[in-house]
Amino acid sequence: xxxxxxxxxxxxxxxxxxxxxxxxxxxxxxxxxxxxxxxxxxxxxxxxxxxxxxxxxxxxxxxxxxxxxxxxxxxxxxxxxxxxxxxxxxxxxxxxxxxxxxxxxxxxxxxxxxxxxxxxxxxxxxxxxxxxxxxxxxxxxxxxxxxxxxxxxxxxxxxxxxxxxxxxxxxxxxxxxxxxxxxxxxxxxxxxxxxxxxxxxxxxxxxxxxxxxxxxxxxxxxxxxxxxxxxxxxxxxxxxxxxxxx
Amino acid sequence: xxxxxxxxxxxxxxxxxxxxxxxxxxxxxxxxxxxxxxxxxxxxxxxxxxxxxxxxxxxxxxxxxxxxxxxxxxxxxxxxxxxxxxxxxxxxxxxxxxxxxxxxxxxxxxxxxxxxxxxxxxxxxxxxxxxxxxxxxxxxxxxxxxxxxxxxxxxxxxxxxxxxxxxxxxxxxxxxxxxxxxxxxxxxxxxxxxxxxxxxxxxxxxxxxxxxxxxxxxxxxxxxxxxxxxxxxxxxxxxxxxxxxx
DNA sequence: CGAAGGATTGAGGAGTCTCAAGTCGAGTGG
DNA sequence: CCACTCGACTTGAGACTCCTCAATCCTTCG
Numbered sequence: 001x002x003x004x005x006x007x008x009x010x011x012x013x014x015x016x017x018x019x020x021x022x023x024x025x026x027x028x029x030x031x032x033x034x035x036x037x038x039x040x041x042x043x044x045x046x047x048x049x050x051x052x053x054x055x056x057x058x059x060x061x062x063x064x065x066x067x068x069x070x071x072x073x074x075x076x077x078x079x080x081x082x083x084x085x086x087x088x089x090x091x092x093x094x095x096x097x098x099x100x101x102x103x104x105x106x107x108x109x110x111x112x113x114x115x116x117x118x119x120x121x122x123x124x125x126x127x128x129x130x131x132x133x134x135x136x137x138x139x140x141x142x143x144x145x146x147x148x149x150x151x152x153x154x155x156x157x158x159x160x161x162x163x164x165x166x167x168x169x170x171x172x173x174x175x176x177x178x179x180x181x182x183x184x185x186x187x188x189x190x191x192x193x194x195x196x197x198x199x200x201x202x203x204x205x206x207x208x209x210x211x212x213x214x215x216x217x218x219x220x221x222x223x224x225x226x227x228x229x230x231x232x233x234x235x236x237x238x239x240x241x242x243x244x245x246x
Numbered sequence: 247x248x249x250x251x252x253x254x255x256x257x258x259x260x261x262x263x264x265x266x267x268x269x270x271x272x273x274x275x276x277x278x279x280x281x282x283x284x285x286x287x288x289x290x291x292x293x294x295x296x297x298x299x300x301x302x303x304x305x306x307x308x309x310x311x312x313x314x315x316x317x318x319x320x321x322x323x324x325x326x327x328x329x330x331x332x333x334x335x336x337x338x339x340x341x342x343x344x345x346x347x348x349x350x351x352x353x354x355x356x357x358x359x360x361x362x363x364x365x366x367x368x369x370x371x372x373x374x375x376x377x378x379x380x381x382x383x384x385x386x387x388x389x390x391x392x393x394x395x396x397x398x399x400x401x402x403x404x405x406x407x408x409x410x411x412x413x414x415x416x417x418x419x420x421x422x423x424x425x426x427x428x429x430x431x432x433x434x435x436x437x438x439x440x441x442x443x444x445x446x447x448x449x450x451x452x453x454x455x456x457x458x459x460x461x462x463x464x465x466x467x468x469x470x471x472x473x474x475x476x477x478x479x480x481x482x483x484x485x486x487x488x489x490x491x492x
Numbered sequence: 493c494g495a496a497g498g499a500t501t502g503a504g505g506a507g508t509c510t511c512a513a514g515t516c517g518a519g520t521g522g
Numbered sequence: 523c524c525a526c527t528c529g530a531c532t533t534g535a536g537a538c539t540c541c542t543c544a545a546t547c548c549t550t551c552g
Contacts, residue, residue: 081487103390153354159402203406204509205509205510226531451542497550501544504542521525
């Protein structure tokens with residue numbers, strides 16, 4: 001329908017180097033010296049545009065690279081023993097995916113584009129080489145993995161203890177905050193994933209997701225038109241997400 | 247009551263160096279050269295015995311070290327926004343705890359001994375130094391974090407999709423396998439944690455845990471005497487844990 | 493011995509799932 | 523341009539799992 005901003009700029013930024021990327025220090029190069037950034041810049045491979053539903057990598061494939069989301073959005077998912085799909089995370093621009101697989105050398109998850117997306121690919125062998133020379137880079141990688149673990153723990157707590165309402169509030173808030181960090185509006189945004197993805201991620205059925213979002217809408221907590229969300233009462237949403245019912 | 251084996255050997259092994267530790271390569275030093283092991287050995291601090299309920303570290307404290315469980319067992323837990331406790335993992339001998347906190351420099355979890363336990367402390371600054379000189383060691387650390395993430399994802403999937411029966415079967419099986427790896431019996435062991443810890447970890451109430459374990463017992467799946475477990479039908483337990491009801 | 497914490501057992505209720513029907517919008521082909 | 527189909531989503535009614543509340547038992551410990 002209407003032109004999609006991120007897709008439009010994607011080609012324009014495809015050649016931008018790390019030092020000038022508008023994602024700034026959201027991505028890896030945080031607090032690197034200029035000379036170090038240039039070194040990193042030389043191993044980063046840019047411009048791999050993916051269409052909706054395209055897999056960036058699949059579970060079982062050899063782990064070669066990590067990726068920084070440049071535009072669009074991804075979901076990562078693993079298949080459990082009984083063949084069920086479990087979404088383990090959603091990833092927005094500036095965030096790093098592909099770190100699963102460091103342990104075994106094989107990816108344990110698949111990463112799938114939720115909409116037209118592009119990434120920066122960082123070959124891991126060359127990254128490791130580089131990071132043994134640049135201590136801050138090594139530290140940064142550990143930080144990113146640490147954050148991954150911390151957010152997994154948050155999700156674990158959410159899944160064990162919270163109601164459907166609280167889970168949905170948490171997800172909306174999480175996307176709101178991550179958009180805010182990228183300089184976008186914290187109260188008005190686009191949900192890149194389907195209801196069914198949301199349900200899978202939060203351990204709910206699609207019907208429950210639909211009902212809860214409907215209730216959020218009818219109580220004036222949010223405005224909702226399909227995938228477009230406008231948060232009306234941010235503080236109440238925060239209360240809900242924290243587990244304190246209104 | 248009766249003497250506790252692991253506690254008894256604890257003092258005896260307290261001075262053993264990494265090269266001779268009977269946990270072998272379960273712990274960090276996997277596939278290190280002998281000279282490298284010796285270097286690691288020199289930074290490891292041993293012999294910190296903890297009593298049941300003692301905290302190894304607390305959430306909010308500065309992150310200084312990682313720890314290898316030497317004997318006993320630990321739980322790690324985080325406090326969610328609303329002050330609720332969430333157990334994020336149980337840790338048995340040979341396993342590494344304390345890696346949360348790498349991201350921010352502060353521990354995000356607390357680690358609490360479930361019974362009399364001892365650990366090897368590995369000061370992280372010196373470990374980082376050492377690992378920039380020994381590439382396998384650096385790789386090993388990433389592996390351990392990768393495994394942590396993989397097991398978190400497994401737990402996330404378990405919490406979102408599985409029934410109480412399946413959750414309990416999974417936990418029993420997990421402990422069984424980890425005991426087996428340490429050379430202990432995979433079918434007969436001791437649960438180091440309380441029913442309430444189990445429930446917290448699996449997102450169930452204590453009553454449900456009790457009822458399910460009781461049902462497992464009365465259907466002949468396991469023998470159960472308080473915290474002592476004897477798995478009678480391992481394959482059926484595996485089916486259950488994989489989500490295929492009998 | 494009494495108290496306190498952990499665990500078991502029972503009855504009733506709430507929240508979410510299942511099953512089923514129905515709506516909406518986009519894309520297709522006549 | 524309209525009917526058709528397909529997928530994503532919404533809405534409703536009933537069922538079931540698990541939670542809540544409460545009583546009781548067991549073990550430990552002062």
